[in-house]
Amino acid sequence: MDTVVTDPVVGLLLEGRYRLEERLARGGMSTVYAATDLRLHRTVAVKVMAEHLAHDPAFVDRFTREARATAMLSHPNVVSVSDQGADQGLVYLVMELVRGRTLRDLLQARGRLTVGETFAVLEPVLSGLTAAHRAGIVHRDIKPENVLISTDGQVKVADFGLARAVAGTGQTSHTGGVLIGTVAYLSPEQLERGRSDARSDVYAAGVMLYELLTGHPPYAGDTPLAVAYQHVHHDVPAPSAEVPDLPWQVDELVARTTRRDPAARPLDAGAFLAELTDLRSDLGIGRMPVPTGRPVESPGTLRPTSRPSAPRPRDASVPGRSTAPRPETLGGRSRGTTVLPGTDSGPTGQVRGAGPRPPAVRPGVPPHIRRRRARFALTLVLLLAVTIGAIGWWLGSGRWTTVPELVGADEQTAIGRLQEAGLDPAFGEEQFSETVPEGVVLSADPGEGELIRGSDVTLVVSKGVERFTVDTALAGRPLEEVQAALGELPVQLDNATEYSDDVPSGSVIRFDPAAGTQLKRGDVVTLVVSQGRAPVEVPNVVGQEPDAAQDTLEQLGFTVQRDEGRSADVPTGAVMAVAPAPGGAQPYGSAVTITVSVGLPQVTVPDVVGMSEDEATAALQAAGLAAESTQFISGNRVFQQSPKAGELVDLGTTVKILISFG
Template identity: 45%
Template sequence: MTPERRAPTGTDAGVSDPMTGRLLDGRYRIRGRIARGGMASVYEATDLRLDRTVAVKVMHPGMGDDTEFADRFVREARAAARLSHPHVVAVYDQGDDDGIVFLAMEHVPGHTLRDVIRKESPMAPGRALALLEPVVSALAAAHRAGLVHRDVKPENVLIADDSAGGAVKVADFGLAKAISADTQHTATGGVLIGTVSYLAPELVVEGRSDARADVYAAGVVLYELLTGQKPHEGESPIQVAYKHVHEDVPAPSATVDGIPPYVDALVARATARDRTQRPADAGVLLHLLHQVAHAVAAGVWTDPDLEADLALRPSAAPGPVAGLDVDTAPQVFGASPQADGGEHAAWLLPAAAAATAASAVDDRTTAIPREPAHQAPAPPGPPSGPSRERDERPPARPRRSRRGPVLLAVALVLVTALGASAWWFGWARYTSTPAVLGMSQGAAVDELEAAGLEVEVGDPAYSETVPAGKVLSTDPGAGERVLDGGTVTLTMSLGKERYDVPKLRGMTEDQAQDALAELKLDFGDSTGRWSTTVPEGRVLRSDPPVGTTLRPGSIVDLVVSKGPQPVELRDWVGRSAATAQAWLEERGITVDASRTEHSDTVAEGDVISMDPAGGSQVHEGDTVTLVVSSGPELVAVPDGLRGSGVDAATQALEDLGFEVRVRNADGYLGLGYVWSVDPESGTEVPAGSTITLSII
């Protein structure tokens, strides 16, 4: 996976994505998008055949049209699938569904090492080493299998939730390259792809990678864990790449206190600019890391033996790399950053330019001993007499002496002419570019034209140091030689690159992430909040709030609605319906209390039952139905009982559900007729009540 930006799983983050809900290869049902990179997006999906959750990596539309790129995608997927290691994200399947090229991989619910760095860094050495150890272990397995990852960074290290065991796994072997002695160039037709903050110097200069490039990136990650910041920063990815080549990674202890010297030494060893000084592969780095971790766990502050083992071998410090000057680097780096840009940009280095830069790494002059000119044998000594001198003198000698001055004069003329030509063509017809940096455009144009130069205005650029409307740079640069009447191109400053946080309220989380990406702002975390005004899954607000001006790459967190807060119902059965209704309505819940029933056990006006029942969760706007007691059912005592026979009266009352009690009236005569009824006839009493008959 390429988790440049991760969205929480289980949300509606992908509701606006056309991939959501799609069935790939008749097997993988796509759910929400959980990550997005420069070349592909990763989705949570269900493997319908094996009934399990997987992560599906889908190439961005259009990239699959490039046959070479698609073939490389498939080839490298197969290479990554060869790895079987507890700290490597497993690759299950690969396919092509109607032009959609995809990988099915292990799903790791959780967060990335980048999230840990944001929350915990700078962290203690023991914690940093514990987090890095499984990463290096995974890289060691890859190196043993003949694979180089080539894109080691915190975003590609996944940490499972505690519910999933908290496992640490390395993801995205999409840039992996099989190690081969004769195929060390990059896999994209001689161009370099990688994340600039973690690029080894040889990748920048030569476009070549081996296991030691992964070791370098792991060392940069360790530095970031220890300090909370990257070792090399710059206004552009080109400047960062330049620093990787020309500057050593500083000691973490220079930024953060409490770091033992041998931890500094481990970082220096892993990030040595001279790759021959680095551990040969991640297996060797893992061994060194274990040694350092044991020393940290033992509470040792200094360990001379360990520091000596880790120390770099004495060698000449690497010199500047010709062809990679920070001002001319745009001529070497021939492509643009990926869409997500910023500090995670991937850059392309033409292979030819890389080869040129590599060949010019050492531009020191070497003195070559000068060989002595061939000399003729010395002439014999002078003769003893004048006659012998005249006889033996060569007849041509006077002619040669006359030709010598002529030849010398010709040589001097030629040298003078050549010198004059060289002076003219190499110097005299050139002038120096005036220094106009920081001037307004008008003033700069006047200055350059006064020097006899033509002026062009190129595309403007952002700058953290040069105010808007002022000259940021010139080509050629100030003081450089330019032909008289030549052209100088001005680059005007746009000022500091800043973007206002857009209005995100009401958007889905995925839409909000897209809006932030368009403004070169990075999505951080999302937090759920209850809301009665914003539907569930929509953005409530951002942090920083809308309108806040930020630098590119700044983190923006989102607060996402969880919908209305649920209310747990009290059990109102047997209690006052009026009180229950007031309590529910106070919480925005609609009450239906129109239904009443007779009850012999529940007093009139109290609740007989409720739907939903007490203890249930409801939300504002939901309806709760109350069944209210109207008291027991009343039955009228029938008329005509007085004067009737006791048996007939008893039968009539029992037919109405009454209980009957018979007693003798005062002055009882034994006639067996009803003298009085209690309660009296016509009185309404609850069904089942006892009616007393007095007989005479």
């Protein structure tokens, strides 16, 4: 596939080692790039998880699981994984680069394969699966899309993203009720119970065998549910119903590997591979190169003859009728002895009349089939005996098992103990605990006693300590907004007030305990709310110049207003009074009035005309004025005064009085 120039990932350098050079393929969950390993100077394939899934722990776990599962394998028919990591927001796997195509591409190009070509493709697939099963790994997603065919014809199994490592090929893995895999290849036990083991991979490989021979899977439907129903309730049909010239032995192999009962299938991929190898030998099919996309040959060229409906006995009443099997052409080679027209030969190739004929082998049933059936019959008898014994054991004490000690064990250990005891783990809602670490079993139901094997035991796993934190960004916000934001936390809120020069009144200054502190459920969090700036004491600026006094007050945060007044004690032009009075505390920003002296106080001149000199002097002095008397001729009464009575004059002004006869 050509590189998309606009792909922003192309050209990135991951972990300073893998430079992404070319996009090879893109799917719903990941994209595969060709990359250069700058450390080892080699070309590799890098699978990058889709960006929208990189934050999903389940998909990241699948990527990690694929790396670990495949890293356990070292086999020429398994795509190797060499590294795994995350960088620049990308989660990735580093894999062996296989230049070529998938088996799905080959089927789309060819339609279907011949028997020899099918065996040539399926044998390396089963060989790679055999290595996985012997390592205790079940692939769980065998399908043509996950089989790669290189340009030189090498077949490799890829995408172990759904694989599970289990205790052995006889051990099952449980998916928690979630179907994983492609429904067209899922076994009945996966669809019904979510369980899978090596025999589930055998079923999928058997379905793929059918598809390689016919060009399509055995079941189709409008919905995945319809396809799943057919897997569970119907046997896979014989491929010869679609391709009439297929050998009946191939039909039997498809039937054995796709039995709905897992116990009736080959034990694992190794057993399947052994049967496939035996069948190829029985049919006389030589090893063929893996097809890489050449046009399909005519059906009669590489396929054996069709399966007979029943063994055909020799008919002695018909002259010249041969008892030897009809010749079969397999891969261009004739199997057995060719019978020429007009002659009759026995099993050893003798011509009629050449001598006595040895006893003929029973027609229609080759010796290797009879041996296989005998082995099957013996196996069936042994299996029946074992089954009867197992049923007796089961009806007695065998079906009961003891619930193991689970509380205090970590989750994976508890699951292992349950599986060893023949019980199925189920999970309740996780709970917080102040004493039990995260991932450790808090409780089990039932927690002790005996249960029937296969029963569910519900595990409640600890989530660890429950802690909450107050967001530091809430400091400085209005109280109502902070209370609304903290209303979802299971803590108690309390308020306190404090003056602040920096935080506006009504907003939260800080939290006690401080924001970011780990809090338990029910802890008290005190919101310290600002009352604004602290009150300021009014200074004494009396006697100062007005401008200097105003500057002092404004620096303290007061708003200054000016007024004028008269004072006998303060010089003109100086501050004579401050209101509010100095020494008292006033709110920050409040108004302070300073009164500036414009001179001495003024008084009204009293009327002293007609008074005696002494009386007039006393009256003027009482009004704050001075008296200066002048004697006119002689007399004892004020005859005239200046300033006149009723005039306003400065305090201390001298009033001249004229004394004359009264």
